[in-house]
Amino acid sequence: MHNPQLSDDGKLKHLLSIEGLPRNILNQILDTAESFVGVAEREVKKVPLLRGKTVCNIFFENSTRTRTTFEIAAKRLSADVINLNVNTSSQSKGETILDTIDNLIAMHADMFVVRHAQSGAAHFIARHVGPHINVINAGDGRHAHPTQGLLDVFTVRHYKPDMHNLRVAIVGDVLHSRVARSEIHALTTLGVPEVRVIAPKTLLPQHVEKLGVHVYHDMREGLKDVDVVMMLRLQNERMNGALLPSAQEYFKCYGLTQEKLDYAKPDAIVMHPGPMNRGVEIDSAVADGNQSVILPQVTYGIAVRMAVMSILAGNS
Amino acid sequence: MNILIKNGHVIDPKNGLDAKHDIYIANHKIASVGKAPDSFIADQTIDATGLVVCPGLVDLSARLREPGFEYKATLESELQAAVAGGITSLACPPDTDPVLDEPGLVEMLKHRAKQLNLTNVYPLGALTSQLAGKQITEMCELAEAGCVGFSQADTAIIDTQVLWRAMQYAATFGFTVWLRAEEPFMAKDGVAHDGEIAARLGLKGIPAAAETLALAAILSIAKETGAKVHICRLSCGESIAMVREAKKQGLQVTCDVSANHLHLTEHDIGFFDAYFHLKPPLRSQRDKDALIAGLKDGTIDATCSDHTPVDDDAKLVPFGESEAGATGLELLLPLTLKWATENKVKLVDAITRITLAPASILGIDSGHLSVNANADICIFDPEQYWKIESKALLSQGKNSPFLGLELAGKVRYTLLNGQVVYQN
Numbered sequence: 001m002h003n004p005q006l007s008d009d010g011k012l013k014h015l016l017s018i019e020g021l022p023r024n025i026l027n028q029i030l031d032t033a034e035s036f037v038g039v040a041e042r043e044v045k046k047v048p049l050l051r052g053k054t055v056c057n058i059f060f061e062n063s064t065r066t067r068t069t070f071e072i073a074a075k076r077l078s079a080d081v082i083n084l085n086v087n088t089s090s091q092s093k094g095e096t097i098l099d100t101i102d103n104l105i106a107m108h109a110d111m112f113v114v115r116h117a118q119s120g121a122a123h124f125i126a127r128h129v130g131p132h133i134n135v136i137n138a139g140d141g142r143h144a145h146p147t148q149g150l151l152d153v154f155t156v157r158h159y160k161p162d163m164h165n166l167r168v169a170i171v172g173d174v175l176h177s178r179v180a181r182s183e184i185h186a187l188t189t190l191g192v193p194e195v196r197v198i199a200p201k202t203l204l205p206q207h208v209e210k211l212g213v214h215v216y217h218d219m220r221e222g223l224k225d226v227d228v229v230m231m232l233r234l235q236n237e238r239m240n241g242a243l244l245p246s247a248q249e250y251f252k253c254y255g256l257t258q259e260k261l262d263y264a265k266p267d268a269i270v271m272h273p274g275p276m277n278r279g280v281e282i283d284s285a286v287a288d289g290n291q292s293v294i295l296p297q298v299t300y301g302i303a304v305r306m307a308v309m310s311i312l313a314g315n316s
Numbered sequence: 317m318n319i320l321i322k323n324g325h326v327i328d329p330k331n332g333l334d335a336k337h338d339i340y341i342a343n344h345k346i347a348s349v350g351k352a353p354d355s356f357i358a359d360q361t362i363d364a365t366g367l368v369v370c371p372g373l374v375d376l377s378a379r380l381r382e383p384g385f386e387y388k389a390t391l392e393s394e395l396q397a398a399v400a401g402g403i404t405s406l407a408c409p410p411d412t413d414p415v416l417d418e419p420g421l422v423e424m425l426k427h428r429a430k431q432l433n434l435t436n437v438y439p440l441g442a443l444t445s446q447l448a449g450k451q452i453t454e455m456c457e458l459a460e461a462g463c464v465g466f467s468q469a470d471t472a473i474i475d476t477q478v479l480w481r482a483m484q485y486a487a488t489f490g491f492t493v494w495l496r497a498e499e500p501f502m503a504k505d506g507v508a509h510d511g512e513i514a515a516r517l518g519l520k521g522i523p524a525a526a527e528t529l530a531l532a533a534i535l536s537i538a539k540e541t542g543a544k545v546h547i548c549r550l551s552c553g554e555s556i557a558m559v560r561e562a563k564k565q566g567l568q569v570t571c572d573v574s575a576n577h578l579h580l581t582e583h584d585i586g587f588f589d590a591y592f593h594l595k596p597p598l599r600s601q602r603d604k605d606a607l608i609a610g611l612k613d614g615t616i617d618a619t620c621s622d623h624t625p626v627d628d629d630a631k632l633v634p635f636g637e638s639e640a641g642a643t644g645l646e647l648l649l650p651l652t653l654k655w656a657t658e659n660k661v662k663l664v665d666a667i668t669r670i671t672l673a674p675a676s677i678l679g680i681d682s683g684h685l686s687v688n689a690n691a692d693i694c695i696f697d698p699e700q701y702w703k704i705e706s707k708a709l710l711s712q713g714k715n716s717p718f719l720g721l722e723l724a725g726k727v728r729y730t731l732l733n734g735q736v737v738y739q740n
């Protein structure tokens with residue numbers, strides 16, 4: 001089956017998911033991101049790579065943080081940026097996604113950054129747009145959040161350069177997490193030999209092992225000797241009812257405390273895509289501790305998004 | 317009008333016919349197979365050399381969308397599609413708007429279908445009022461108006477006491493209860509099989525247990541009440557074993573499978589292709605294999621089209637928001653033939669699954685070519701391949717997961733009551 005995010009000559013046309021992307025493209029993005037890390041430290045934080053281009057951040061679902069990082073990334077590349085919060089405007093008036101997209105196409109936008117509550121929405125939009133438009137998935141339902149996955153592996157690579165000798169644990173709500181799916185695909189594609197998921201069965205998809213991960217339900221067992229601990233966000237609405245009994249019990253079993261982290265390797269790093277629920281999925285002392293790389297993740301996020309945008313624009 | 321169909325390969329499972337014969341039609345009925353009746357003079361002769369002549373197909377599930385959803389399809393467009401698919405009798409579920417829970421609505425539908433005179437339409441009445449699962453309908457009145465069974469369409473009865481009473485009441489009068497086995501809480505908001513692909517694509521899954529759990533409840537109540545039950549569109553391998561066991565125990569249970577599920581699995585969803593959003597969802601390869609085998613060994617009695625015309629706008633949205641369903645009337649025959657060819661099933665057995673067996677489930681005198689039977693006949697070319705393209709389909713629903721595929725089996729003539737209603 002032809003991967004819709006690649007052009008006929010194998011170049012990146014859209015970034016919709018990490019799944020199916022070859023390792024050389026992932027490395028190209030990470031290497032390019034490396035070169036953009038320094039831009040933020042310059043006095044003039046801009047490069048002209050997207051000058052004259054218009055990037056539309058189309059958010060059918062709210063997200064200040066992700067939208068802001070995409071906006072900063074696009075502006076640092078000298079693009080014109082338009083932000084649309086669609087769930088509060090057109091869609092509530094009955095306009096379909098395609099109507100919205102068609103209007104933006106008519107305004108000669110060059111790149112769409114799309115967030116949507118439905119899995120597959122970015123694929124759907126990418127199928128619809130013309131060949132001169134690039135689509136970046138900024139999170140679709142439970143499916144994928146590829147730039148987050150890439151910035152996470154960028155962070156891992158920065159602190160643990162030998163990817164072929166790592167044990168990585170992803171902890172928490174894998175079932176509903178687009179971040180987890182993207183992280184898993186990114187890590188396995190880049191050759192990480194052992195990716196673990198740690199969660200109660202209620203927060204894991206059926207057949208999750210088919211994604212190439214080892215499944216653990218016990219935190220201490222799952223964290224034993226790992227190099228990287230990736231925590232996932234747990235939404236408050238999932239705290240009660242049939243998925244989990246309570247925040248307290250979740251924290252007891254799956255919250256990352258220093259005592260549990262001590263099962264990992266002494267130099268293990270702790271990551272979190274944010275925003276964090278302190279005292280539910282992670283203890284404040286760990287989140288702010290010396291093993292945490294949570295804030296550098298955010299910084300690298302801009303460089304990775306700049307890399308993706310510049311590569312897509314260059315391939316167009 | 318007298319019609320002679322000559323030189324055709326006649327396949328009639330009921331009468332054990334599977335050879336070259338001539339068929340003589342007089343006064344809307346089959347006058348003779350083989351030998352010309354005395355003083356028979358044909359007004360029309362159809363040369364069926366190289367073609368298969370079989371009973372008109374009987375489809376157990378075709379949504380015609382009238383009344384209420386005429387923007388999706390009309391009775392006329394869908395009955396045209398039915399005859400183009402060789403179908404001369406079909407059952408339609410009651411999930412129209414308004415729901416088929418009033419005798420007047422059923423009479424109107426029957427009357428409209430009769431006026432069109434293309435395919436016999438056999439409505440299934442709603443089992444509960446408004447399909448709401450609370451109040452059982454006036455089944456006797458509805459049966460008198462023309463309903464051949466009582467169904468909940470895709471809406472489950474949540475209150476098992478109501479289900480029990482509905483089946484008990486239906487059993488009093490010998491009515492068949494048509495149910496799709498899906499436990500609604502487990503299936504809630506689900507859009508795909510809860511398996512490998514849903515895990516990968518982040519789609520809300522419907523576990524196989526949603527089907528087996530509901531099926532266990534239905535079979536248990538059927539045993540208790542003695543009701544005749546038809547299970548619609550099984551999708552899981554484990555369900556086959558359960559039905560097999562129920563049949564062995566002597567329960568009056570029959571079941572069908574959608575032709576789509578004989579050929580597709582969850583993997584076909586690919587990159588969120590909404591044309592593969594079906595109900596029940598496409599399941600695993602193992603489930604598909606079990607359905608194929610179950611149909612072959614007769615545990616599954618019949619294949620149906622599960623025809624569900626969906627307008628383009630309802631598919632032009634992300635997968636999870638799209639409406640489930642696919643057009644199917646014109647594909648029932650070729651998809652059944654494909655199943656037969658790929659699984660070394662005799663043509664006569666394949667024809668049985670779409671003629672005699674579904675007719676028997678419906679309790680109608682159809683699906684055979686006996687002398688004096690209504691001359692409802694399908695004549696098709698088993699060797700002719702045709703490409704499934706939207707524009708080639710007569711149904712108003714142009715969405716099919718098989719678009720672009722070439723399938724063998726093209727209907728050349730359809731006869732209803734001894735009249736040619738389709739010719740290609």
